Amino acid sequence: MYQYDQYDQAMVDARVAEFRDQVERRLAGDITEDQFKPLRLKNGLYLQLHAYMLRVAIPYGTLSSRQMRMLGDIADKYDRGYGHFTTRQNIQYNWIKLQDAPDILADLASVEMHAIQTSGNCIRNTTSDQFAGAAADELVDPRPYAELLRQWSTFHPEFDYLPRKFKIAIIGSETDRAAMKLHDIGIQLVKNDAGEIGCRFYVGGGMGRTPMIAPVIGDFISPLQMVSYAEACLRVYNRYGRRDNKYKARIKILVHEIGADEYRRQVEEEFAHILTLGLEPPAAELERIKGFFEQPGFDSAASDDLDLSDPDFALWVDQNVHAHKQPGYAIATIALKPVGGIPGDASADQIRLMADLARDYSFDELRVTHAQNIVLPHVRKVDLYTVWQKLDEAGLANANLDLISDIIACPGLDYCSLANARSIPVAQKISERFADLGRQKELGELKLKISGCINACGHHHAGHIGILGVDRKGVENYQLLLGGSEGADTSLGTITGPGFNEDGIVDAIEKATDVYLAQRSEGERFLDTYRRIGMAPFKEAIYAKEPANG
Amino acid sequence: MKVITGSDLRTGDVIWWTGEGWSRHVNDAVDAGEHAEAIIARENAKQIVTDTQVIEATQTPEGVRPAHIKDRIRALGPTVRLDLSLKPADPAAGNWVI
Numbered sequence: 153m154y155q156y157d158q159y160d161q162a163m164v165d166a167r168v169a170e171f172r173d174q175v176e177r178r179l180a181g182d183i184t185e186d187q188f189k190p191l192r193l194k195n196g197l198y199l200q201l202h203a204y205m206l207r208v209a210i211p212y213g214t215l216s217s218r219q220m221r222m223l224g225d226i227a228d229k230y231d232r233g234y235g236h237f238t239t240r241q242n243i244q245y246n247w248i249k250l251q252d253a254p255d256i257l258a259d260l261a262s263v264e265m266h267a268i269q270t271s272g273n274c275i276r277n278t279t280s281d282q283f284a285g286a287a288a289d290e291l292v293d294p295r296p297y298a299e300l301l302r303q304w305s306t307f308h309p310e311f312d313y314l315p316r317k318f319k320i321a322i323i324g325s326e327t328d329r330a331a332m333k334l335h336d337i338g339i340q341l342v343k344n345d346a347g348e349i350g351c352r353f354y355v356g357g358g359m360g361r362t363p364m365i366a367p368v369i370g371d372f373i374s375p376l377q378m379v380s381y382a383e384a385c386l387r388v389y390n391r392y393g394r395r396d397n398k399y400k401a402r403i404k405i406l407v408h409e410i411g412a413d414e415y416r417r418q419v420e421e422e423f424a425h426i427l428t429l430g431l432e433p434p435a436a437e438l439e440r441i442k443g444f445f446e447q448p449g450f451d452s453a454a455s456d457d458l459d460l461s462d463p464d465f466a467l468w469v470d471q472n473v474h475a476h477k478q479p480g481y482a483i484a485t486i487a488l489k490p491v492g493g494i495p496g497d498a499s500a501d502q503i504r505l506m507a508d509l510a511r512d513y514s515f516d517e518l519r520v521t522h523a524q525n526i527v528l529p530h531v532r533k534v535d536l537y538t539v540w541q542k543l544d545e546a547g548l549a550n551a552n553l554d555l556i557s558d559i560i561a562c563p564g565l566d567y568c569s570l571a572n573a574r575s576i577p578v579a580q581k582i583s584e585r586f587a588d589l590g591r592q593k594e595l596g597e598l599k600l601k602i603s604g605c606i607n608a609c610g611h612h613h614a615g616h617i618g619i620l621g622v623d624r625k626g627v628e629n630y631q632l633l634l635g636g637s638e639g640a641d642t643s644l645g646t647i648t649g650p651g652f653n654e655d656g657i658v659d660a661i662e663k664a665t666d667v668y669l670a671q672r673s674e675g676e677r678f679l680d681t682y683r684r685i686g687m688a689p690f691k692e693a694i695y696a697k698e699p700a701n702g
Numbered sequence: 703m704k705v706i707t708g709s710d711l712r713t714g715d716v717i718w719w720t721g722e723g724w725s726r727h728v729n730d731a732v733d734a735g736e737h738a739e740a741i742i743a744r745e746n747a748k749q750i751v752t753d754t755q756v757i758e759a760t761q762t763p764e765g766v767r768p769a770h771i772k773d774r775i776r777a778l779g780p781t782v783r784l785d786l787s788l789k790p791a792d793p794a795a796g797n798w799v800i
């Protein structure tokens with residue numbers, strides 16, 4: 153893992169001291185809320201429905217056990233004993249007191265963490281593949297490049313007041329596990345026939361009010377020019393992105409309005425100019441960073457055998473364990489999705505337990521996934537059973553990864569002041585309706601995503617089944633979308649028709665899954681069947697009038 | 703009725719104007735009537751409450767019920783974690799249907 157150097161640490165410590173002073177002045181009444189609000193937002197502190205909310209950045213979703221343990225301790229010491237892992241691989245605390253915020257930031261700084269650039273119109277935390285450095289299908293480890301992007305984007309003076317917030321994701325595998333094409337910039341590290349590495353830049357994707365899939369803008373940029381190219385993409389956006397209308401201010405609107413070709417032309421022009429300025433970090437810096445991401449000391453004699461005689465363990469392995477590039481090792485995903493539970497929430501004890509498991513069984517590493525789960529990236533196969541038993545004792549052995557109950561849900565109206573409707577109770581009802589694991593496995597891979605408003609923090613556009621909460625004359629109402637996806641085959645969901653109430657939406661989903669079960673061909677997932685047969689059969693079943701009684 | 707709500711600057715707690723001060727219980731909220739704006743201006747100046755606003759509510763047999771669902775959830779606490787809401791301390795809180 154990357155470790156802060158003296159500059160990183162000095163910057164973060166200075167920011168803590170600065171914020172402590174700002175909070176003191178606010179509490180003393182020396183500055184007004186209008187003056188203070190932009191300062192607290194610069195430090196990830198929002199005012200939400202019930203209290204202050206602190207969003208902590210987890211760079212490219214990677215944590216050490218020490219950092220994870222601190223996240224658990226903060227939940228106990230300053231919050232109400234839990235934290236919420238988000239779709240941007242971060243963690244949020246919902247019950248923060250302003251008076252405690254500087255101490256929390258100081259605690260975070262002591263483990264090389266902070267909440268900088270988790271709010272505002274700046275470049276936010278870069279996200280990545282949760283299996284980075286471990287996946288069997290990986291071409292290039294994206295973490296050194298993600299770290300380079302983190303250093304470049306942190307306190308970048310030119311990009312602190314962009315037209316709107318800016319989100320970057322970077323991956324190095326063929327399989328896209330980071331919803332890369334739905335980001336402002338998605339970078340895919342690829343290899344050409346000569347075996348050289350290049351960065352493919354997808355620019356102008358996004359969800360929200362106007363979802364867009366990013367087109368390819370730069371096909372094969374040298375990794376030694378990645379930062380300059382990103383700089384060029386941002387500069388063109390900063391210059392021409394709209395500042396008059398919040399809803400048209402994201403880069404996706406600019407790329408869409410001027411067209412990918414014109415945007416690319418301008419980026420190329422700016423890129424050529426930037427190359428003359430020598431802004432790119434020296435190659436030695438990338439090499440220095442790569443040194444932090446060398447493979448851990450794998451045991452080359454580790455056995456590749458797995459005893460699956462315990463049927464419950466076998467179910468968990470089948471669903472939650474992925475192939476590792478190193479023989480004898482596996483990637484284990486801890487699904488934070490118990491039946492009837494709150495997607496992405498973990499108690500302080502659970503967080504600390506996961507930290508301990510990482511320390512003892514996964515070379516001290518954890519990852520947060522955009523699907524609000526936690527990954528132990530490097531577990532010896534012989535240790536998997538022990539890990540599973542410990543997870544099971546803590547209620548963390550849910551064997552439902554990528555099944556219908558592995559729901560992404562934003563906080564919605566239970567916590568979020570922007571929400572139109574609650575998301576969590578809908579997720580709870582769906583996971584209860586489909587509680588039977590056999591039934592879930594019969595339905596196979598089914599990504600269900602719920603947002604409480606059009607901002608789409610719950611990625612509803614990209615769900616095989618998506619749910620969007622809307623406000624219908626003060627009453628919560630839910631629209632159903634089908635056919636979204638966020639992987640290599642990214643697509644946007646289509647609304648089925650009129651919305652439903654909380655119970656109606658659960659019934660509608662059940663009807664949609666019935667259509668799938670009746671119509672699927674051999675080997676088809678829900679999404680594949682939908683793509684083959686189209687919306688009509690689903691719509692017909694979902695909106696069919698119930699036969700009148702008697 | 704028109705009631706005034708805000709957040710405690712120091713703790714972030716949701717609070718309601720009682721006519722004399724601030725309470726965490728929506729049931730203590732009073733009709734601020736036409737004085738709402740003046741009360742808000744005066745209270746804001748004290749720098750102990752933030753994000754003040756006037757909202758619509760009705761007096762019901764179960765207590766003061768904010769008109770909009772967002773304000774009702776704000777008044778009670780997260781409906782998915784009633785253990786963290788006003789309920790444990792005050793079982794009668796938010797007995798109106800969300």
Ligand code: HEM
Nearest residue numbers: 167170171173174177183187188190191192194195309312
């Ligand atoms: C004479 C010129 C300036 C003065 C007197 C000034 C003053 C201030 C003050 C008083 C604050 C609040 C600090 C606090 O409460 O701790 C502040 C914050 C800030 N200023 Fe300036 N400023 C100046 C120029 C600039 C310029 C040129 C920029 C950017 C190009 C800038 C960017 C910022 C930012 C980003 C913050 C927020 C600090 C944070 O992140 O916490 N300022 N400035």
Ligand code: SF4
Nearest residue numbers: 562568571604605609
């Ligand atoms: S999608 Fe809307 S309701 Fe959900 S967290 Fe984002 S802003 Fe809040």
